[in-house]
Structures are given as C-alpha cells and as structure tokens.
Amino acid sequence: MPYSSKNSTPHSIKPLKYLSFKFPGFGRKYLSAISILAIFSLCYISSFPAVILHPWHIDAVSTAARNELDTNISHILFGISGSAKTWRRRRHYSDLWWRRNCTRGFVWLDEAPQGAPEKWPETSPPYKISGDTARFKYTCWYGSRSAVRIARIVKESFDLGLGDVRWFVMGDDDTVFFTHNLVSVLRKYDHRQMYYIGGISESVEQDVVHSYTMGYGGGGFAFSRPLAAALVRILDRCIDRYAAFYGSDQKIGACISEIGVPLTKEVGFHQMDIRGNPFGLLSAHPLAPLVSLHHLDYLQPLFRDTNRVASIKKLMTPYEFDPSRLLQHSFCYDLxxxxxxSISWGYNLQLYPFILSAQDLSTPLQTFLTWSWRKGPFTFNTRLMSLxxxxxxxxxxxxxxxxxxGGFTSTxxxxxQSEFRRKCDKLNYKAAYLLKAFNVTAGLLHPQYWNKAPSRECCQIMSGSPRENDVVGVKIRGCNQWESISIP
Structure with missing residues (x-):
C-alpha cells in the first residue's frame, strides 16, 4: 500500500508471504508457498537471504552444489571484541544482526560477565574468555593494553579448529554487520587464496596516524583461512615487535604486511570515524553493498525520531526485504x-527544488566533522551543507x-514538517513544501549485481498521485543502453 496523505499511519510491515510470484527477467519460474517455508527453515531471513530473499538463486544449480561452490553465512566465523564492562550497554548492537543457530562465532571478553552463563542472553553471540596477555609488550603511552588481547582474537578463533570455516571476520561489540551483504562481498574472492579485506578510516587524520593500508577493526575486516593460518604462526612474536602501536587493528595490519598481503579495500565496511550527523554520508553511499556500521554511540541517531538502537532497527526493515539495495543511491530530474x-534507498529522499548537477548529487553533504571534531579533510569529497x-x-x-x-518493492x-524552523519564501520552495511524501518502486537487486562492474541505476518521476498532488511516485530501474543522467 503506497503512502497516502489521507492515511499517514506508518505501513504495517508484514513477513514475506507469497502464494506464487515471478521475477521479471529471470524467466517464467514460480516458487510455491511450500518452497518458501522450506527455505525459511534454513535460517532467519536476514542472515541467510542469499537463499531466502532471492529464490531465483536456487535455479542455477542444486543446493548441494551451491554449498560446495559458493560462500554462505555458515562459512564465516565472527570474532567480536568486547569486555565485561562494555557488553551490557553495547550488546544491543550485536543482537540486531546475530541469528542463533545461523551465524557462527563468539564475543571475546576479558573476564566472565556477571551472572553468566545462566543469564547470558540467547539473542547474543556466545562468549569466550580471552587468554592471559601479561607476557606481551605494550609501550604505547596513550593506548590500552586491551589492544594486545583483541589482536589475538584471530589466533584464538583459529585455534578452536572449527570445521568448514572459509573466512574469519573481526569486529567490535558496537559493530553492526549486514550479513547478507558481507556474504555477497566475500563471494567475489577465492577463499583458497590469501585475502585481507576491509576498509580504512573516513578521517584523514586517523589514516595518517595509524595507516592507510590496514583494515580498521571497528568497521570489521576479513581474513581468508590461508591468510589466517599464516598469520597465527607469527602473530605472538609480531605483537611484541609492534609493541608501540596503539590499536589491535594497527598491530594486525603490520603483521600482515610482513606476510606480504595487501589490504583489499571494500568501501561498504564503515569505520564511521566521524562525529555529528551521518546523514550526508549515508545519503550518498558509494556504489557498493552496505557491509557494516561502527561507532554508532558517537553519532546522532540515523533517524531523528528514534534512539540509536531503534534507528538501526528501522534501517533493518527495508534491509530484510532487499538487502543488496539498502542505501543504494539513485538520482534523477523532473524537468x-x-x-x-536524490534517493538513498531505505533511508531517505532529498528534493532540491532546482537543478543540481550529477556531480554534486553524488557528493556527500558535510553534515559531520572528523573523529577529532575538525572540519576535514576526509578520504572522500564533501560539499557544503548551506545554512x-x-x-x-x-x-x-x-x-x-x-x-x-512480482519482484518489486514499494517504499x-x-x-x-518541523525539519526547518526557517523556510524559504521563493516560489519553487513554496510549491515543494506542499509535498507530503514520495512513493518509490524498485525491482529486487540481484546479488550477482555486485559480481559485475556495477553502475548506478536510473530513476524517473512517474507522476503525482492520481487523487492528490501532494504524493509523488518515482521508479528506480536499470538504465537503458546509452542512457545517462544528464541535464538537457
């Protein structure tokens, strides 16, 4: 049901319930309700969506063959760094993405939490206690010795000897992973080779102090099993060699450089080394699947009308319907x-009552400061958010x-209306202020989209509402041959 100004009640978000449907462009193949129920039994929707949300994926080869060929969530072992003191207030972030009996891994704590194991939440990852690190050197005067313990999580995870692990993924207890998109990213790489995959800091100041060539731990990074095997052989001695380094991720990055493996950068891993309002960054997300968000306690909530945890829950709603499309950025013109x-799917839509170039629309508005509360610079271009x-x-x-x-969503x-206390008196803005909503339709974004050379999808204004002129329809679609987002 599209938004109607006559009924401003939020949409009732229902579980996916299909009797039969077909996906345009993938042939006349139908999936019954019985098949859907069978798929649901494999795993919770947001943690195994490569199968659940994209049923056409099953058509190519048998499930057994896919398990042999393709990486899925069961091939990933998470190592989450935490502490007994921080876990109580941060566990809600892990609870948002962790799915019992589906995701694999542990939260590694410095000591047993109070009341555990009896009172340990079933919605949280299971925990383990890190080994003693008193014998290791740590000489960074402004840091914390916990960096040593956290750096060894990959070794302690590897030493568990768990079977069928292709990737070791490290993150913090305040990191939110979007596991379907993480799987999509890791599938691009051969897990039998040595890969080190992650992202760098958004703030140049942090990259200068720490490194441009390491994966930042809060945003998360991944080791293939062969690299993990090579790393754990040298890690303990290497930690002592880099005793002066501040963080666990900096130590790990230095040790991997001794193996000779470079960081493979994936821009969907977000360290979020910024302060203030993340609106500008998330409204112009790079052309890549959203993999992780970190440092949410240091940012304003993603949605103004919610707290931090509730805002991520709200973002999870469109994610569970079409995870590959979340935050994907499209823009178009109504001449x-x-x-x-400008549309950031599942997050927001921005209307400029004037023509703005594609270059400007694709550049994030600077609604935030650096990690050290400065105006910049950042590792990406920004444009001024005018007063x-x-x-x-x-x-x-x-x-x-x-x-x-029929393979489409409607957001x-x-x-x-309280967005601005001061309003513009120009005619173009006065007309725009009358609008109450946009309804956006889009086809499900196929996971294989990210295995090709991706390009931004096009959008077009369909019309205003047939019964009222305060609701406008927009359609996101694949661009036609030779089509460009150009101003005539």
Whole structure:
C-alpha cells in the first residue's frame, strides 16, 4: 500500500508471504508457498537471504552444489571484541544482526560477565574468555593494553579448529554487520587464496596516524583461512615487535604486511570515524553493498525520531526485504518542475527544488566533522551543507515498505514538517513544501549485481498521485543502453 496523505499511519510491515510470484527477467519460474517455508527453515531471513530473499538463486544449480561452490553465512566465523564492562550497554548492537543457530562465532571478553552463563542472553553471540596477555609488550603511552588481547582474537578463533570455516571476520561489540551483504562481498574472492579485506578510516587524520593500508577493526575486516593460518604462526612474536602501536587493528595490519598481503579495500565496511550527523554520508553511499556500521554511540541517531538502537532497527526493515539495495543511491530530474531528486534507498529522499548537477548529487553533504571534531579533510569529497534554507534540500525520511509483489518493492518517504524552523519564501520552495511524501518502486537487486562492474541505476518521476498532488511516485530501474543522467 503506497503512502497516502489521507492515511499517514506508518505501513504495517508484514513477513514475506507469497502464494506464487515471478521475477521479471529471470524467466517464467514460480516458487510455491511450500518452497518458501522450506527455505525459511534454513535460517532467519536476514542472515541467510542469499537463499531466502532471492529464490531465483536456487535455479542455477542444486543446493548441494551451491554449498560446495559458493560462500554462505555458515562459512564465516565472527570474532567480536568486547569486555565485561562494555557488553551490557553495547550488546544491543550485536543482537540486531546475530541469528542463533545461523551465524557462527563468539564475543571475546576479558573476564566472565556477571551472572553468566545462566543469564547470558540467547539473542547474543556466545562468549569466550580471552587468554592471559601479561607476557606481551605494550609501550604505547596513550593506548590500552586491551589492544594486545583483541589482536589475538584471530589466533584464538583459529585455534578452536572449527570445521568448514572459509573466512574469519573481526569486529567490535558496537559493530553492526549486514550479513547478507558481507556474504555477497566475500563471494567475489577465492577463499583458497590469501585475502585481507576491509576498509580504512573516513578521517584523514586517523589514516595518517595509524595507516592507510590496514583494515580498521571497528568497521570489521576479513581474513581468508590461508591468510589466517599464516598469520597465527607469527602473530605472538609480531605483537611484541609492534609493541608501540596503539590499536589491535594497527598491530594486525603490520603483521600482515610482513606476510606480504595487501589490504583489499571494500568501501561498504564503515569505520564511521566521524562525529555529528551521518546523514550526508549515508545519503550518498558509494556504489557498493552496505557491509557494516561502527561507532554508532558517537553519532546522532540515523533517524531523528528514534534512539540509536531503534534507528538501526528501522534501517533493518527495508534491509530484510532487499538487502543488496539498502542505501543504494539513485538520482534523477523532473524537468517540468525543475526538480533534482536524490534517493538513498531505505533511508531517505532529498528534493532540491532546482537543478543540481550529477556531480554534486553524488557528493556527500558535510553534515559531520572528523573523529577529532575538525572540519576535514576526509578520504572522500564533501560539499557544503548551506545554512540558507533556499539552498538546502527537503528531506523525506523512510516511512515504510510494502510486501514484494512480482519482484518489486514499494517504499515510502515522508517529510517531517518541523525539519526547518526557517523556510524559504521563493516560489519553487513554496510549491515543494506542499509535498507530503514520495512513493518509490524498485525491482529486487540481484546479488550477482555486485559480481559485475556495477553502475548506478536510473530513476524517473512517474507522476503525482492520481487523487492528490501532494504524493509523488518515482521508479528506480536499470538504465537503458546509452542512457545517462544528464541535464538537457
């Protein structure tokens, strides 16, 4: 049900329930409700969505053959760094993405938590206690010795000897992983080779102090099993060699450099070394699947009307319907009204009541500062967020999503009327202020999309609502041959 200004109640988000449907472009292949129920039994929807959310994936080869060929969530072992003191207030982040009997791994703590194991939440990853690290050197005067313990998590995870592990993924207890997209990223790489995959800091100051060539631990990074095997052989001696290094990720990065393996950068891993409002960064997400978010306690909530944990829960709603598309950025023009429209799918829609170049639309608004509360620089370009209300976009926030029908979703974005205390008196803005919502339709984004050379999808204005002119329809679609997002 699209948004209607006559009924502003949020959409009722229902579980996926299909009797039969077909996916355009993938032949006349139908999936029965019985098949869907069988797939659901494999794993919770957001943790095994390569099978659940994209049933056409099953058509190519048998399930057994896919298990042999393709990496899935069961091939990943998570090593989450935490402490008994921080876990109580941070565990809610891990609970958002962890799925019991589906995701594999442990939270590694410095000591047994109070009341454990009897009171350990079933919704959280199981925990293990890290080994004693008193024998290791640590000489960084402004850091914490916990960096040594955390650096050894990969070794302690490897030494468990768990079978069928292709990838070891490290993260913090305040890291939120989007596991379907993590699987999509890791599938691109041969797990039998030595790979070190992750992202760097957004703030140049942090990259200068620590490194441009290491995976930052809060955003998470992944080792293939062969690299993990090589790393654990030298890790303990290597930790002592880099005793002056501040963080566990910096120590690990230095040790991997001794093996000769470079960091393979994936921009969907987000360290979030920024302060303030992440709106600008997430509204112009790079062309890559969203893999992780970190440092959420140091940022304003992703949605203004929620707290930090609830805002991630809200973001998880569209993710569970179409994980590959979450935060994917599209923009287009309505030349009849001189509008520029920018969509961050599942997050927000921005309306500029004037024409803005594609270069500007694809550049994040700077609504944030560096990790050290400076204006910059960052490892990506930004543009000024003007204080002039006649130069700012109108923001429409994610409101709800409808069930998939025929391989499509319909998301709605509504405007908060209290967004600006000062309003622009120009005619183009006065007309835009009358709008209450946008309804955006889009086809499910196939997981194989990320295995090809990706390009930004196109969008087009369909019309205003047939019964009212305060709701506008937009369609996101694949671009036609030779089509470009150009201003005539």
């Amino acid at each position: 009849t009204r001189n509008w520029s429209i 002039n209300p006649c130069e700012r976009p109108l923001e429409f926030r994610f409101h709800g999503i409808d069930e998939v029908e 709605s974005y509504t405007r908060d």
